[in-house]
Amino acid sequence: VTFKIKVAYDGTRYVGWQRQAEGVSIQGLLESALREIEGREVSVAGAGRTDAGVHATGQVASFALERVMAPDVLMRALNAHLPHDVRVMQAVPAAAGFHARFAARAKTYLYRLCTHAVVTPFEHLYVWHVPAALDVGAMERAARVLEGRHDFAAFQGAGSATRTTERTVRRSGMARAPWWIAAAAAQSAPPVAGTAGPDLLVYEITGDGFLRHMVRVIVGTLVEIGRGRWPSERMGEVLASGDRRCAGPTAPAAGLFLVDVDYGDL
Amino acid sequence: VTFKIKVAYDGTRYVGWQRQAEGVSIQGLLESALREIEGREVSVAGAGRTDAGVHATGQVASFALERVMAPDVLMRALNAHLPHDVRVMQAVPAAAGFHARFAARAKTYLYRLCTHAVVTPFEHLYVWHVPAALDVGAMERAARVLEGRHDFAAFQGAGSATRTTERTVRRSGMARAPWWIAAAAAQSAPPVAGTAGPDLLVYEITGDGFLRHMVRVIVGTLVEIGRGRWPSERMGEVLASGDRRCAGPTAPAAGLFLVDVDYGDL
Numbered sequence: 100v101t102f103k104i105k106v107a108y109d110g111t112r113y114v115g116w117q118r119q120a121e122g123v124s125i126q127g128l129l130e131s132a133l134r135e136i137e138g139r140e141v142s143v144a145g146a147g148r149t150d151a152g153v154h155a156t157g158q159v160a161s162f163a164l165e166r167v168m169a170p171d172v173l174m175r176a177l178n179a180h181l182p183h184d185v186r187v188m189q190a191v192p193a194a195a196g197f198h199a200r201f202a203a204r205a206k207t208y209l210y211r212l213c214t215h216a217v218v219t220p221f222e223h224l225y226v227w228h229v230p231a232a233l234d235v236g237a238m239e240r241a242a243r244v245l246e247g248r249h250d251f252a253a254f255q256g257a258g259s260a261t262r263t264t265e266r267t268v269r270r271s272g273m274a275r276a277p278w279w280i281a282a283a284a285a286q287s288a289p290p291v292a293g294t295a296g297p298d299l300l301v302y303e304i305t306g307d308g309f310l311r312h313m314v315r316v317i318v319g320t321l322v323e324i325g326r327g328r329w330p331s332e333r334m335g336e337v338l339a340s341g342d343r344r345c346a347g348p349t350a351p352a353a354g355l356f357l358v359d360v361d362y363g364d365l
Numbered sequence: 366v367t368f369k370i371k372v373a374y375d376g377t378r379y380v381g382w383q384r385q386a387e388g389v390s391i392q393g394l395l396e397s398a399l400r401e402i403e404g405r406e407v408s409v410a411g412a413g414r415t416d417a418g419v420h421a422t423g424q425v426a427s428f429a430l431e432r433v434m435a436p437d438v439l440m441r442a443l444n445a446h447l448p449h450d451v452r453v454m455q456a457v458p459a460a461a462g463f464h465a466r467f468a469a470r471a472k473t474y475l476y477r478l479c480t481h482a483v484v485t486p487f488e489h490l491y492v493w494h495v496p497a498a499l500d501v502g503a504m505e506r507a508a509r510v511l512e513g514r515h516d517f518a519a520f521q522g523a524g525s526a527t528r529t530t531e532r533t534v535r536r537s538g539m540a541r542a543p544w545w546i547a548a549a550a551a552q553s554a555p556p557v558a559g560t561a562g563p564d565l566l567v568y569e570i571t572g573d574g575f576l577r578h579m580v581r582v583i584v585g586t587l588v589e590i591g592r593g594r595w596p597s598e599r600m601g602e603v604l605a606s607g608d609r610r611c612a613g614p615t616a617p618a619a620g621l622f623l624v625d626v627d628y629g630d631l
Contacts, residue, residue, distance in 0.1 A: 109486040156485070174483070184486040217440070219422070220375040220450040221491070 100167060103193040104174070106145075106158040109184040110352065111224050115151045116158070125149075125185055129160060132180035136173070137164055146199040146360040147206050150312070152352030154225065157207075159360040161199040199360070205269060207305040207359040210318045210350065215298035226299070227318070227354035233325030235300060238273040241324045241334035242302065245271040245317065252341040254320075256312030256349060264341075266313075268306040273321060275300055305361075312349050319347035366433060369459040370440070372411075372424040375450040376618065377490050382415045382424070391415075391451055395426060398446035402439070403430055412465040412626040413472050416578070418618030420491065423473075425626040427465040465626070471535060473571040473625040476584045476616065481564035492565070493584070493620040499591030501566060504539040507590045507600035508568065511537040511583065518607040520586075522578030522615060530607075532579075534572040539587060541566055571627075578615050586613035 106125070114122035118130070126143055133141035146159040168176070170190040177187045213226040214233055245251075245268050252264040302318055320337060323329045329347075337345045372391070380388035384396075392409055399407035412425040434442070436456040443453045479492040480499055511517075511534050518530040568584055586603060589595045595613075603611045 107485050107487075154486075156487075178483060183484075183489045186483050186486055188483055188485070217444060217452050217454055218449075219373050219454070220420075220452055221373075221422075223449045225487070 101161060101163045101193045101195050101197050102170065102173060103159060103161050103191050103197060103199065104177070104187050105189040106160055107156045107186050107188050108154060108158065109224070110149060110152050110154045112184060113151065115153065116145050116147065116149045116155075122151075125155075125158070126160075128181055128185055129162075129177070132177050133162060133164070135180050136168075136176050137166055139165075144199045146203045147208075147309070147357045149355075149357050150352055153355045153357070154353075155357040157359045158357050159199045159203070159362075161193060161197050161202075163195075202362055203360050204363050205305050205307050205361040206309065206357065207303065207361070208309070208314045209356045209358045210302040210304075210314060211354045211356070212300040212302070212318075212322070213298055214300060224353055225356075227322075227351050229322055229325075231326055233300065233322065234327060235273060235275055235325065237327075237331040238300075238302075238321045238325040241321055241331040242271045242273040242304075242317075244331075244334045244338065245304070249338055250341055251310055251313055251338070253337045253343055253346050254313045254316040255310040255343060256316065257343070259311040261310060264310060266306055266308045266310065268304060270303065270305045271317075272304075273300065273302045305359075314355060315350040315352070316343070316346050316348075318350035318354070321347070322350065323347040367427060367429045367459045367461050367463050368436065368439060369425060369427050369457050369463060369465065370443070370453050371455040372426055373422045373452050373454050374420060374424065375490070376415060376418050376420045378450060379417065381417045381419065382411050382413065382421075388417075391421075391424070392426075394447055394451055395428075395443070398443050399428060399430070401446050402434075402442050403432055405431075410465045412469045413474075413575070413623045415621075415623050416618055419621045419623070420619075421623040423625045424623050425465045425469070425628075427459060427463050427468075429461075468628055469626050470629050471571050471573050471627040472575065472623065473569065473627070474575070474580045475622045475624045476568040476570075476580060477620045477622070478566040478568070478584075478588070479564055480566060490619055491622075493588075493617050495588055495591075497592055499566065499588065500593060501539060501541055501591065503593075503597040504566075504568075504587045504591045507587055507597040508537045508539040508570075508583075510597075510600045510604065511570070515604055516607055517576055517579055517604070519603045519609055519612050520579045520582040521576040521609060522582065523609070525577040527576060530576060532572055532574045532576065534570060536569065536571045537583075538570075539566065539568045571625075580621060581616040581618070582609070582612050582614075584616035584620070588616065589613040 114124050116125045118124045118127045129143045143162045174187045174190040211226045213228050216230050218228045248267045250265050380390050382391045384390045384393045395409045407428050409428045440453050440456040477492045479494050482496050484494045514533045516531050
């Protein structure tokens with residue numbers, strides 16, 4: 100039986116999604132848990148290969164088991180074998196041959212910035228701290244430039260080897276956290292209360308594929324624009340240049356979350 | 366100059382607010398930081414003595430410095446000497462002799478419960494996980510019984526030595542997280558997205574003073590009522606008994622937050 104699972108993780112302690120020669124990966128943890136459950140090696144495919152320190156609330160993974168199990172029982176068994184900072188949030192049966200990466204139509208990443216003078220203990224692993232008055236309007240105008248089909252070579256981290264650097268971005272937007280998040284922050288419980296809404300900026304991007312470090316280089320460029328070091332028109336120039344040296348610095352991993360994978364269904 | 370500071374901390378790694386023979390305390394961290402800044406021993410008083418593993422978003426502390434410093438400079442200097450899971454969020458000058466504990470009129474604690482089947486990686490250190498359909502109405506009725514001036518001896522943890530166990534509770538209420546938190550959870554960024562609103566229950570209590578483990582024993586009792594093991598009337602009976610053995614178990618430290626201290630001003 101092929102299964103599709105939704106996985107949330109705090110990436111702080113891990114080398115990233117993918118198995119590495121050294122260190123603990125999310126894929127490795129899931130494969131170890133499945134080895135215990137299935138009694139043999141099981142290979143797990145993930146929709147997005149998140150880097151070290153990057154988090155996920157909506158990673159999707161797939162694998163095939165010989166053993167017959169109800170999805171809920173499988174979910175509980177997996178969680179019993181996983182550390183608390185990696186959780187299987189949902190498990191459903193999938194069509195035979197379903198592959199979480201090849202079947203994905205689009206992925207959505209979210210990047211969180213805190214502009215307050217001090218970052219609370221509950222937020223510091225989940226934001227990039229930029230204590231400055233950023234021009235969110237200029238950042239939003241620059242973010243929109245990336246929508247559509249483009250060559251994103253200028254936003255690709257070093258050491259990548261992809262056939263093509265063309266990708267389609269469905270949506271690229273920057274905003275202050277909306278009023279109801281500010282309300283939640285002011286009224287509610289602590290982790291929510293972390294950074295007050297007005298000091299929390301969120302960049303969201305949905306695309307059919309992402310180059311290595313692409314979201315983080317985009318955010319690094321947006322922050323240069325937000326600080327007023329570059330005009331918002333710079334984003335189009337960086338895109339057209341195809342040159343990594345024209346873009347901003349790579350934003351830290353901690354602010355980045357894989358939040359959704361679209362398979363053209365619910 | 367006497368200072369009043371607002372402190373937020375993630376209590377997970379610490380033995381609690383108060384200095385202990387073994388382990389690292391929040392008070393100890395602040396006193397070490399102040400020793401570096403002031404060049405001599407400085408004694409720090411905290412409004413509430415939170416236990417090991419208990420968190421704070423609004424702890425208040427006071428101390429006197431001989432050195433003259435602007436509050437903002439002091440705040441930055443303290444944060445530079447503190448780990449990221451302990452943050453000074455505000456610093457203001459206070460009247461000479463101001464003492465954070467003696468001057469406090471009331472303190473507010475908040476306790477968070479997650480009733481979802483799975484707790485996300487971003488919530489597991491900040492909730493008590495009770496995966497059950499709790500009767501929130503019964504819990505709320507029971508919570509209200511505690512309002513007013515009462516002898517709270519039945520809710521006092523073992524090993525306490527207080528002159529009196531009478532305390533005044535201004536407010537004691539239990540609720541599902543309100544709709545805007547649910548909206549934030551559904552729409553927004555990850556740590557917020559943690560537990561969906563409807564699965565997050567919040568107990569809030571404001572009082573002039575608290576006995577050792579008092580909030581946690583109250584919550585342990587509320588959960589027994591929410592599970593239907595006891596009727597909501599049990600709360601009044603426990604209160605009247607003055608007997609710790611009549612109350613429920615002590616809820617885990619992780620769900621508890623000191624959120625506010627009232628000094629009768631803004």
